[in-house]
Amino acid sequence: MLELLLTSFPAVIRYYQLKRRGEAMTVWNMRTAMFLWAFLAFFLFLAIFYFHPKSYSGLLPFRTVSVVAQTSGPVTELAVQNWQRVAAGDLLFRIENSKQRAALKQAEAEFDKIAAAEVKAADTVKVAQANVVMASASLDKLKGDLENAQTLLARNSGSRETLRLAESSFAVGEASLAGAQAQLNLAQADISQSLPAQRKAAEAALESAKAALAMTEVRSFTDGIITQLAMSEGSPASTLILSPAMVIIPDRPEKLPLRITAGFSQVTRTTLYEGMPAEISCDTNIGLSFSNTVLPARVRYVQPAISTGQIIPGGRLVDLDERVRRGSLLVYLELEHKEQEKLMLDGTGCLVQTYTTNLSGFTGHLIAATGVIKAVGLRLKVWGSLIAGIGLAGGGGH
Structure with missing residues (x-):
């Protein structure tokens, strides 16, 4: 509408010329003016709609956090309610945990068993060391007896039978010493290897039992507001992501734009x-005062791919006839003034108007100036949607 008004001056000038001359206005004597009007309107429309694209699909996206339990069982305590604000680490609900507490007690009891085994192993080492000392002393005595028997036989004062008995006793003494030493090594291996391994296994079992018990307390991982809470005490806790116990709408990260x-x-x-440069007007920001309705913004990132062109390998070949619909070019925008971010409601739909200002020369300045028409049109659209009560909904991007 504004474009037609701005380019109608040739027809207006021709009309007043004919009026001064007293001539009647006909299609024939208005043909040049109308042709010039159509020519100017065409190029103005082309410049405005091409260099200042608009999108009706603006959106402030956000994610929710689905709360599910990591273990099953009936709920014994519900610590929150709908629309309650929670912080990270706050308790949401507890699940019946008698089985987990019993497993924890059993894991703790294993440490008492290991401690007793360590004391027993220490005593065993002492006994084995004493046996080694006794066997060593007995072997020294038997060695002396063997040497005496050999000396007496050499002097023809002893018998060979006595020598054989001394040799047999000495061999038995050596075997006894070897057995005592083996018992000592076995007891020391228990202390240095077996018992530490058992202690580590018991520690792992204890940590696992503690983790299983901790799973019966479901806590929030983020700051936010509770919504869609429909459970109560006695309700079975669901471990399925498709059946969450509640949903948390997380707060916006302060440092993330x-x-x-x-x-x-x-x-x-x-x-x-x-x-x-761009301007953004969202449905939730429209008001009679028109204050903070149209917010200045800038394009920060243009996605380098069209989402509808993504192909995922599957069991059959992709048929391109099924992808006739053309996808849109995804663009990310940020508000110029950070304090205005508080005015934005998550999930709101917006109308986005961009303006080309990076062209040089007279033509570039002229094209940038035509952005005023789009800016006025944006504000008229906002007023119209406010009066009609239908919001900023429209079709497609232009």
Whole structure:
């Protein structure tokens, strides 16, 4: 509408010329003016809609956190209610935990058994050491007896039978010493290897029991607001992500900039650029005062791929006839003034108007100036949607 008014001056001038001359206005004597009007309107429309693309699909996306239990059982305590604000680490609900507590007690009892085994092993080492000392002393005595028997036999004062008995006793003494030493090594191996391994296994079992018990207390992993809570004490806790116990709407991270997404027509790829100025008007920001309704923003990122072109390997070949619909060019925008982020409601739909200002020369300045028409049109659209009460909904990007 504004474009037609701005380019109608040739027809207006021709009309007043004919009026001064007293001539009647006909199609024939208005043909040049009308042709010039159509020519100017065409190029103005082309410049405005090509260099200042608009999208009706603006959206402030957000994610929710589904709360599910990691173990099954009836709920014994519900610590929150709908619309309650929670912080990370706050208790949400507890699940019946008698089985887990029993497993924890059993794991703790294993440490008492290991401690007793360590004391017994220490005593066993002492006994084995004493046996080694006794066997060593007995072997020294038997060695002396053997040497005496050999000396007496050499002097023809002893018998060979006595020598054989001494040799047999000495061999038995050596075997006894070897057996005592083996018992000592076995007891020391228990202390240095077996018992530490058993202690580590018991520690792992204890940690596992503690983790299983901790799973019976479901806590929040983020700051946010509880919603869609429909469980009560005695309800079975679900471990399925498709059946959450409740949903948390998380708070926006303070350091992460708020980004509005919008889908533009693919033909705007050569026009959109990072840093491009834009204006955003969202349904939830419209008010009679028109204050904070149209917010300045900038294009921060243009996604380098069209989502509908993504192909995932499957059991059959992709038929491109099923992908006739053209996808949109995804664009991320950020508000110019960070304090205005508090005005934005998660999930709100927005109308996004961009303006080309990076062209040089007289033509570039002229094209940038035509953005005023789009800016006025955006505000008229906002007022119209406010009066009609239908919001900023529209079809596609232009």
